[in-house]
Amino acid sequence: MSNFPEVLQNYWHAVATSDSLDSEVLSVRLLSKNFVLWRTPDGEVGAALDSCPHRQAPLSKGTLEEGCLRCPYHGWLFGDNGRCLEVPSAKKGLSVPPKANLEFLNAQEKYGLIWVCPGEPCAPIPEVTADKDESFTRINTEMQIWNVDSTRMIDNMLDISHFPYTHRGTFGIEQETVVPKIKLEQLDDTYYGYGYEVKINNVGSTKIMSGGGGDVIKLSMTTGFALPFSVLSTMSYETGVEQKLFMAAAPIEEGRSVYTFVLWRNDDVDLLVEPGRTIANEVLELELAVVLEDQIMLEKLQGQLPLKKGALVDVQADKPSLEWRRQYKELVSS
Numbered sequence: 001m002s003n004f005p006e007v008l009q010n011y012w013h014a015v016a017t018s019d020s021l022d023s024e025v026l027s028v029r030l031l032s033k034n035f036v037l038w039r040t041p042d043g044e045v046g047a048a049l050d051s052c053p054h055r056q057a058p059l060s061k062g063t064l065e066e067g068c069l070r071c072p073y074h075g076w077l078f079g080d081n082g083r084c085l086e087v088p089s090a091k092k093g094l095s096v097p098p099k100a101n102l103e104f105l106n107a108q109e110k111y112g113l114i115w116v117c118p119g120e121p122c123a124p125i126p127e128v129t130a131d132k133d134e135s136f137t138r139i140n141t142e143m144q145i146w147n148v149d150s151t152r153m154i155d156n157m158l159d160i161s162h163f164p165y166t167h168r169g170t171f172g173i174e175q176e177t178v179v180p181k182i183k184l185e186q187l188d189d190t191y192y193g194y195g196y197e198v199k200i201n202n203v204g205s206t207k208i209m210s211g212g213g214g215d216v217i218k219l220s221m222t223t224g225f226a227l228p229f230s231v232l233s234t235m236s237y238e239t240g241v242e243q244k245l246f247m248a249a250a251p252i253e254e255g256r257s258v259y260t261f262v263l264w265r266n267d268d269v270d271l272l273v274e275p276g277r278t279i280a281n282e283v284l285e286l287e288l289a290v291v292l293e294d295q296i297m298l299e300k301l302q303g304q305l306p307l308k309k310g311a312l313v314d315v316q317a318d319k320p321s322l323e324w325r326r327q328y329k330e331l332v333s334s
């Protein structure tokens with residue numbers, strides 16, 4: 001049984017990368033349920049409960065035949081829109097009972113990710129406008145599975161006061177510990193959050209991230225969330241280089257989630273910084289190291305982020321998380 005609030009079924013969740021679906025049938029777990037994903041003959045994403053209508057065998061263990069999915073147990077074959085095309089035990093020409101068809105779920109591809117909505121979508125996939133902007137290049141990473149509740153992941157994505165401590169092995173070493181006063185606002189049509197400006201020490205790999213400039217430069221950032229579990233963080237360097245970092249969590253079980261991030265940059269990410277190494281390689285390596293620091297820290301925390309008022313001690317720097325919790329509580333109790 002799922003302990004997740006029912007309303008989460010009605011949102012889009014990123015569960016796989018588009019690439020991973022090109023060659024195989026995928027089994028993914030979301031909101032305590034197993035789903036099967038594959039590419040149908042028309043190149044679309046097929047998504048259904050990972051349970052054959054006949055005897056509930058896991059279809060993800062089946063095989064693909066020109067985009068149609070064959071169940072591993074008795075060989076029923078499912079095609080576009082989940083239609084059951086063949087029941088091998090039945091005489092040719094006999095009609096297939098309508099209940100033999102697989103019920104397809106809402107699935108979409110966006111930002112190189114496969115998104116699934118098990119219920120009826122009540123909001124679109126969070127918009128990242130850079131994806132439509134030709135001056136930006138998108139960089140994807142693999143999906144990761146963390147032993148961390150999605151609520152704790154969002155709390156962390158919205159938090160800057162952990163930088164000098166959790167991220168002391170990467171960029172945090174240079175960070176100021178005092179967080180300036182945070183003013184929350186609607187950043188655009190999608191994200192609610194805050195903007196801030198920092199001066200950064202622009203040396204080493206930071207200089208590659210920032211696109212050059214002096215040894216100390218100005219960086220303008222925004223961080224905002226879209227319910228339930230997405231965060232967009234934008235960085236604009238004084239040099240004109242911009243980076244958008246989109247992060248999403250998808251709940252598997254309480255205390256376990258899918259995590260991914262997608263980057264967009266407006267510089268030439270294929271430019272070599274040294275032989276055989278591009279800006280994209282450099283930036284990805286840094287971001288992955290940063291994300292690993294978060295994962296190691298968060299996996300030490302148990303269960304959900306307490307949502308009850310007063311259950312946690314919050315200070316001024318925790319304002320964004322407090323607001324996310326307020327809105328999330330409202331959402332799940334609606």
Ligand code: FES
Nearest residue numbers: 052054055071074
């Ligand atoms: S369980 Fe799938 S064909 Fe029998």
Ligand SMILES: [Fe+2]
Nearest residue numbers: 156162166294
């Ligand atoms: Fe972090």
